[in-house]
Amino acid sequence: MRRALVIKATAGQDDPERCNQAFTVAAAAVASGVDVSLWLTGEASWFAVPGRAEGFSLPHAAPLADLLAAVLAAGRITVCTQCAARRELTEADLIAGVRIAGAPTFVEEITRDGAQALVY
Template identity: 35%
Template sequence: MAKLVVSITTAKNDTDKATLGFVVANAAVASGQETVVFLSTEGVYLAQKGYADDIHEEGFAPILDLIHSFREAGGTIWVCSPCVKKRGLGEEQLISGATIVGGAALVEFLASGAACISY
């Protein structure tokens, strides 16, 4: 099984990129790849409860549906620890299944052979 990190750095500031990141992540996990979505900078807001409820980029499924599908298929969502702290968010404000991690977790996953694509 291959490993893939989909790094998403956007949210409502670029809903097209944010949505496409989750489209690609869903494709990866559906094809049997061990897939991690890493949310950083503005992307951390996608893990905040209620934030993504109204994001629906034309031509794609609503991002909330994509996030749920990804998690249900076994995908992992990591949220950048310093990015969350900078934005004043806490773990209790995040959606179910989102885990706050530091850079070391991401580096370890990448060092184990994971490829990375960024949005």
């Protein structure tokens, strides 16, 4: 059975190191062949909007836009339903391929056999 990694990023520009850690781990896992689902919640939700990741900068860190692209190319990216609603975001506002889903979907992903969840 192929292991699955579900990562929830809860921080954005408000906590850049924690935010970058979530994206870095997600991209490293994808590069290692792990099935990755990256959930963007809270302020991290903004990085699903085109151009937002390009404005993020953290010294000595890979560009967030590159990490996001790597995860999107080989994994899944989801924005929390409530987080999207609070920011008035719809799927039409998001990068192609990013979905909006809620807690039932998150719970389904983290309780699958072989799944590991990490929250940053």
